[in-house]
Amino acid sequence: MHDALKAFQVKLRLWETRIHQCNLSHFSFCHAMLNQVNLIVFPNAHFAVKLSSEVALRFSVFEAHESNLEMLRNPFAIYVETAPVNLQMELIELQCNGTLKAKYDTVGPVQFTRFIPDEMPQLRLHAGRTLSMFGSIYLCEQLFSVMKINKTSHRSRLTDEHLQSIMRKSQ
Template identity: 40%
Template sequence: QKYKEQIHDLAREFERRFEDFKNLEPLFTILTTPFCIKADEIPEDLQLELLDMQANCELKEKFKSGLLLEFYGSLSDVSFPNFKRFAAKMFSIFGSTYICEQAFSCMKINKSKNRSIMNDCNLNAIMKIVTSDLAPQFKNIVENCEQFHTSH
């Protein structure tokens, strides 16, 4: 009985969290199947661009053979500005959610009772590091270094 209640609560929580995705499902369909949908079933600002896209055999092949991000990234800014904007908006849902979750987890760990002496300035610096994609170029650093510290 105890586990039954927990599973029921968990199912309700998942339902609540994914409710937004159910509302966005028609938009995801546009993004994932642009060559199978009818123009009159999508927002007006995308209709003409969809028809142009569907008439282009080269774009059909590119869509079949590649990743969605690459496909939408390769669309012409001049010919498909609305579709590019739409795709960027839809893809940003996932990226911003991931970054938000990553930042929250980091902040939770760093502001735990074990690190209660940490000030906001330090936390701000840590948050910038954790949420960035920077990678040190160690080879370049070593090659450009004129003097190394020697031990005594």
């Protein structure tokens, strides 16, 4: 997911540059509109500014968590000096442990978090906090799916009180 978001950010920067140059080859509708109206009338600078401001707003939270995600993705490639102070000693122990490195290579980053030893509580806590961000999204989507199934047009008499009872029961 991290890689997909980074690729999307790079695409957005490319699109912003292309819009400033009035090259709309990636935007077929805008390209067709540009061919119909005069270049002076088309507000390409406005679109580029809007795109860059929206990107900055939407991805600011993501960038704040980028180092945490990278540490979870490959703890063996992280420079210890750049890691948070409370994780540095445990990270050194982890990176110097050949058995854990082999386990990481075998099971992958997400499954590897289960094999972080109890002697490294800060790393386990860090992995749990980072992974819980994604689990909570899944739980929310699951909850909305249950609500959607239970509140269909066939059950139009369903009130909020009944919905709460059904939600409690389905959990």
